[in-house]
Amino acid sequence: MEFPKWVTDRVIARQGKLHAYDHFKPEETAFVVVDLQNFFTQPGYMGECKAAPATFPAVNKLANALREAGGHVIWVQTCADNADTFWAHFHHDMLKPELSQRRLTEMSVDHPGYELAAELDVAPTDTRVVKRYYSALAPNSSNLHEVLQDKGVKNVLIGGTTTNVCCESTARNAMMLNYRSIMVHDALSAFTSQEHEFALQAWMLYFGDVLGADDVIARL
Template sequence: MHRIALPEWAVARGRPVHALSQLDPARTAFVGIDMQCAFTSAGQVFANPHALDILDNVNRLARACRVAGGSVWWTRQTVDDHDPRHADPHWLRLAGDASVATAKAALRAGSDGHALHPGIKVRPGDAVIDKFRYSAFLPGFCDLHTRLQETGVDTLVIAGTLTNCCCESSARDAFMLGYRVLFAADATAAVSDEEHNAALLNLAVMFADVRRTDDIVALLAR
């Protein structure tokens, strides 16, 4: 598990804007970002032990949101070279490094890496959606925002991997679209503690209420 080191000054600076003391579960959605085998399973291209460490907390948050009456959404980072609307930028398609090709292959639909980790407890009523860029809220590359707006959601609980990439990108864009964001410090994972804590600091100051899983579960149950 990550050694979380979030300075109190960062929390204090962001608290007047981001701190949540109550929420409406019916208008709250849990978003589990990219808990796929590519990021969580040993031997996969992006795997790291921190991603396995958070499985229980990710499932706890999803369960708490369901019990409270909120919705649960799971995203999958997806590579699609065939649909020009979703394809990588031209410069990336030309990248010759073998690691780029390996990474892209792991995230194509149907590959072992693209699937959600078998330890993720997807339940009837949950939604599993593909996204084609880091952020789940980037127009044209994921329809999550449109679908959430149709159900009146205004508050998000974000967990998953990687903290400083897809999770942070999604939280930033969601905040700018008008959502209140709860970001789970111990249910997100990066490659290193340094990257994880740097992302938490930026988010706490500017974009989200950064909390631990126990706090978020209690808030949902309140």
């Protein structure tokens, strides 16, 4: 991914080089894949991000490479059961009633919308985490932080959808919890290319690194 010169100039001025991390120990690295559920990736669902399926090859490639190297793959899924209660302001104030009901229905744990997309290579040894809010690392959202700590993870690679919402929210919290946090640009997608690019520019400027799947694999 190419960044504008004004972005690269500021990053280099801050940290001395464009990319902060030259090597990742696989056993200390987790690929956290956020929300690649049918609800967000498949036609007909309320949350469909049309760009998401194009990222599946990069997601699968990185997941397989990291597993083979001895790292960790974690699939994060949003569950909306009871969200009209625990996230009442979002469901009551920020969604029209018919959209609130669709979200509650299509991301219920018993609905096909909750399931991971069939095209993803999910291994039995992978970890699954259920989250309630945009960020998997927000208070009371999930047990992701405990999972990462138990595995001895120091490097968090973020993929999934959407770049500028759940993925970025989780990644920002990871950075502020002292994880080396990397957005994997070709394993991420957003509703528009502008949202994707702007989110990654801001990420590069202030929060961590942006690499492609092949760049990460080369650093393992």
